[in-house]
Amino acid sequence: MLLTDKGSIEGSDIDSDGSTQLRRPRKQRNTTLQDPMKDAQELFTWTPEQKTLAIRLWSVLGSGERMVEMDALLASLASFIFMQYPREPLSCGFVQFLAVLGIDREIGRLRTAKNYSFILAGVVYCVRVLGIERLLPAGGRDDQTEADREHFTEMREKCLADGSFSPISEMINLLAMGKHIGLNLGNSDNVY
Amino acid sequence: MVQAHRLDGLLKDRNLTLLAHQLRTLDPSEDKIKLVAELTERLIERCVKGLATLPQEIRRWLRSAKREAPDTRPLGRLQKPESQARYARYIVKFVCFYLRIIADEESHSSRDLTRASIAAGGLSRDF
Numbered sequence: 001m002l003l004t005d006k007g008s009i010e011g012s013d014i015d016s017d018g019s020t021q022l023r024r025p026r027k028q029r030n031t032t033l034q035d036p037m038k039d040a041q042e043l044f045t046w047t048p049e050q051k052t053l054a055i056r057l058w059s060v061l062g063s064g065e066r067m068v069e070m071d072a073l074l075a076s077l078a079s080f081i082f083m084q085y086p087r088e089p090l091s092c093g094f095v096q097f098l099a100v101l102g103i104d105r106e107i108g109r110l111r112t113a114k115n116y117s118f119i120l121a122g123v124v125y126c127v128r129v130l131g132i133e134r135l136l137p138a139g140g141r142d143d144q145t146e147a148d149r150e151h152f153t154e155m156r157e158k159c160l161a162d163g164s165f166s167p168i169s170e171m172i173n174l175l176a177m178g179k180h181i182g183l184n185l186g187n188s189d190n191v192y
Numbered sequence: 193m194v195q196a197h198r199l200d201g202l203l204k205d206r207n208l209t210l211l212a213h214q215l216r217t218l219d220p221s222e223d224k225i226k227l228v229a230e231l232t233e234r235l236i237e238r239c240v241k242g243l244a245t246l247p248q249e250i251r252r253w254l255r256s257a258k259r260e261a262p263d264t265r266p267l268g269r270l271q272k273p274e275s276q277a278r279y280a281r282y283i284v285k286f287v288c289f290y291l292r293i294i295a296d297e298e299s300h301s302s303r304d305l306t307r308a309s310i311a312a313g314g315l316s317r318d319f
Contacts, residue, residue, distance in 0.1 A: 138241065
């Protein structure tokens with residue numbers, strides 16, 4: 001059995017002559033190596049449909065079939081937009097991501113309400129344009145009927161409006177809260 | 193410092209640096225992530241372009257946060273192209289974030305499969 005000058009153990013418990021020796025207990029390292037994906041894996045919640053569509057997207061990426069890739073991407077994103085959370089907003093993957101998006105990497109903490117609201121407004125804009133493209137695709141505009149437009153109205157009320165128990169309704173709440181904090185506490189010491 | 197929202201509680205005891213690291217988009221070793229980032233930006237542009245041919249009334253409803261009333265103004269293309277680019281990057285980060293989770297799971301299962309097949313190979317030699 002060899003012991004290096006750093007204190008780590010090399011070799012086996014059985015020496016070349018066949019005699020067994022006791023292994024010195026391995027020293028604990030001061031720093032533990034953390035799986036970089038561990039927290040993301042534990043934090044993010046999927047519905048079965050979201051997971052299936054994300055796996056599908058991952059599998060078609062790089063196929064070279066651009067339309068198939070774009071359709072899979074839109075279908076995957078739509079599965080996070082057109083959903084209603086079962087219990088409470090924090091159980092929803094998209095909202096969990098919004099928390100991560102609120103991290104300021106440079107200072108290692110969450111952003112101020114002022115800076116975060118600006119990001120949220122951008123996400124809301126994108127969610128709306130993605131949502132409409134899913135419900136009323138621009139490519140099929142000439143063929144869209146009154147029934148398609150009614151379907152949009154129904155889905156908007158169900159998943160895109162305030163109070164709809166959907167990710168975007170949570171974003172709207174957060175934006176309202178950010179505005180409230182900004183108005184009441186000033187800009188310097190508020191944070192999400 | 194005011195801890196003003198429950199989102200803060202969601203990240204309690206988490207490694208914020210590692211979590212935020214999963215939002216990165218530019219990593220030369222991740223071909224699929226790079227590709228999906230480009231596709232997402234293109235998709236957002238396609239969606240925004242489509243707004244121009246939508247009926248005005250639909251665009252007003254789309255812009256409204258309220259259940260019962262449409263907005264006074266329709267949703268349209270942003271005035272500054274750089275704002276759209278910045279907004280699109282948030283969605284890019286989202287896609288990158290969840291696809292990295294899928295990729296990580298995939299690599300874990302393929303590693304497990306390799307280990308299992310090595311173990312099975314060892315067993316078959318033993319018998």
